[in-house]
Amino acid sequence: MPTSCSACGTSPAALRRPKTGHALCRPCFLAAFEEETHQAIVAGQLFQPGETVAIGASGGKDSTVLAHLLQLLNQRHGYGLHLVLLSVDEGIAGYRDASLAAVRRHQCRSGLPLHVVSYRQLYGWSMDSIARHLGPRNNCTFCGVFRRQALDRGALLLGADKIATGHNADDMAETVLMNFLRGDVGRLRRGAGAGSAGGEGAVPRCKPLRHAYEKEIVLYAYFQGLDYFSTECVYAPQAYRGYARALLKDLEAIRPSAVADLCHSGERLSLRPDLRLPARGACQRCGYVASQPLCKACVLLEGLDRGLPKLGIGKHQRLRDKLRDGQPLTQEELKRLGAPGENEGELPKEQETQMEPGVKGADKEPWGGWELRGPRGLDF
Numbered sequence: 001m002p003t004s005c006s007a008c009g010t011s012p013a014a015l016r017r018p019k020t021g022h023a024l025c026r027p028c029f030l031a032a033f034e035e036e037t038h039q040a041i042v043a044g045q046l047f048q049p050g051e052t053v054a055i056g057a058s059g060g061k062d063s064t065v066l067a068h069l070l071q072l073l074n075q076r077h078g079y080g081l082h083l084v085l086l087s088v089d090e091g092i093a094g095y096r097d098a099s100l101a102a103v104r105r106h107q108c109r110s111g112l113p114l115h116v117v118s119y120r121q122l123y124g125w126s127m128d129s130i131a132r133h134l135g136p137r138n139n140c141t142f143c144g145v146f147r148r149q150a151l152d153r154g155a156l157l158l159g160a161d162k163i164a165t166g167h168n169a170d171d172m173a174e175t176v177l178m179n180f181l182r183g184d185v186g187r188l189r190r191g192a193g194a195g196s197a198g199g200e201g202a203v204p205r206c207k208p209l210r211h212a213y214e215k216e217i218v219l220y221a222y223f224q225g226l227d228y229f230s231t232e233c234v235y236a237p238q239a240y241r242g243y244a245r246a247l248l249k250d251l252e253a254i255r256p257s258a259v260a261d262l263c264h265s266g267e268r269l270s271l272r273p274d275l276r277l278p279a280r281g282a283c284q285r286c287g288y289v290a291s292q293p294l295c296k297a298c299v300l301l302e303g304l305d306r307g308l309p310k311l312g313i314g315k316h317q318r319l320r321d322k323l324r325d326g327q328p329l330t331q332e333e334l335k336r337l338g339a340p341g342e343n344e345g346e347l348p349k350e351q352e353t354q355m356e357p358g359v360k361g362a363d364k365e366p367w368g369g370w371e372l373r374g375p376r377g378l379d380f
């Protein structure tokens with residue numbers, strides 16, 4: 001005898017919900033998942049009527065399900081939202097080009113407007129050209145910092161009031177674990193919540209799927225027949241997040257509620273009231289939110305444009321100070337900052353052939369001219 005659906009009691013169950021253990025038929029699962037997302041939106045007061053919401057659309061399962069659900073719930077419950085798909089093209093051949101094709105297919109089916117911004121337009125660098133200089137490690141640092149800002153810049157161009165991203169409960173739990181393991185108190189506080197408030201060039205963000213289990217998102221996409229792209233980014237295997245993910249999977253095998261428990265821990269975490277966290281201000285160069293005189297994206301770009309791609313990564317404050325003060329760096333110090341060796345001083349192919357006049361970075365000296373000219377009024 002097949003198990004009956006525990007909600008309607010009539011149809012045979014099609015799945016056991018990973019989150020609750022309930023056996024449900026397809027329509028009851030879809031209805032429960034949609035209702036829970038609606039409740040999360042209402043309880044968290046994520047949107048106000050009349051708002052323009054830019055949905056961060058990567059073409060993956062989470063953002064595809066998010067876009068589908070927001071469109072459906074907006075109609076069903078009359079949220080009064082103006083929804084727009086916003087994609088960032090990081091310039092990762094074989095990955096983002098294919099996932100953007102999935103976003104375009106979603107756009108055609110849904111009729112939602114789509115806006116694409118690219119790293120090359122915004123920064124003069126694609127991730128592939130950055131990776132050629134940086135090597136296999138730390139690419140996710142560049143990509144994460146640039147993407148955060150690119151989403152804000154795209155949303156501002158669209159006049160969006162809010163950015164909604166597809167972060168799910170597993171992403172949230174991984175982030176809590178990763179920041180805890182790194183002792184990153186500031187991010188622990190920021191990363192665990194429902195979103196961020198915005199200000200200084202940043203648009204308020206929300207994560208309507210942050211309580212949804214990844215496995216249930218996959219099931220929802222499957223039962224709805226949604227078309228999404230599901231290959232891992234070519235640079236992801238080197239990322240620290242991957243280790244947090246593997247650890248989380250091991251924990252989940254022992255204790256199935258590990259994802260929800262970690263999310264809960266992240267939300268309940270409180271910091272000592274006297275703990276001083278860096279104050280938020282505006283970047284002196286681009287005006288974007290920063291806790292230093294320059295925002296992280298500008299420091300990373302400065303390193304790239306100088307041929308010192310590791311300038312903005314890790315604990316190189318002493319070397320950044322030397323640069324700021326116009327002091328020459330030793331060969332050893334240059335090497336630590338990722339300066340190219342004797343035969344590596346040419347521009348990456350893409351930069352040489354595709355850089356357009358007027359694109360940020362196009363007028364910088366090529367890599368051959370990277371001997372240090374002391375920054376002019378630069379303050380890292």
Ligand SMILES: Nc1ncnc2c1ncn2[C@@H]1O[C@H](COP(=O)(O)OP(=O)(O)OP(=O)(O)O)[C@@H](O)[C@H]1O
Pocket residue numbers: 055056057058059060061062063064086087088089090147164165166167168171
């Ligand atoms: N290139 C991008 N363009 C627009 N939004 C993005 C992009 N990359 C990520 N996002 C947003 O950030 C969320 C979390 O991104 P992450 O890289 O963790 O991908 P993910 O968990 O695999 O999600 P997805 O399945 O949607 O790709 C995505 O759901 C999406 O809303």
